[in-house]
Amino acid sequence: MSVKVDKPSSVMCKEGEGENLKTGDNHMSPVMRLRNAPRCHAMSKRTKRQCQAPAERGKTVCRFHGARAGAPSGKANGQYRHGRYTKEALAERRELATLMREAKETLARI
Numbered sequence: 001m002s003v004k005v006d007k008p009s010s011v012m013c014k015e016g017e018g019e020n021l022k023t024g025d026n027h028m029s030p031v032m033r034l035r036n037a038p039r040c041h042a043m044s045k046r047t048k049r050q051c052q053a054p055a056e057r058g059k060t061v062c063r064f065h066g067a068r069a070g071a072p073s074g075k076a077n078g079q080y081r082h083g084r085y086t087k088e089a090l091a092e093r094r095e096l097a098t099l100m101r102e103a104k105e106t107l108a109r110i
């Protein structure tokens with residue numbers, strides 16, 4: 001490697017810039033995916049503006065604003081003693097309460 005050529009490398013850099021401009025059209029590029037990512041909806045107390053950091057997957061807020069707050073739900077993290085407060089039991093009771101309320105309203109109208 002005795003020959004050092006400056007001109008061709010500068011030409012290569014210009015071609016590189018052309019490729020960077022092309023990423024605006026390529027929707028699979030990591031740059032475009034990050035640019036189009038859903039943003040955090042949390043509001044700053046100081047600036048009164050939205051955070052605008054990329055939101056966590058499936059959430060409306062970023063990792064700094066509580067996207068990972070609390071323990072993950074599911075059997076692995078449950079503290080089951082009697083099953084009274086499982087999601088299914090709570091939903092069943094809620095449904096029954098709604099049914100009872102509707103029945104009472106219907107009876108009151110008669």
Ligand SMILES: [Zn+2]
Nearest residue numbers: 040051062065
């Ligand atoms: Zn945020």
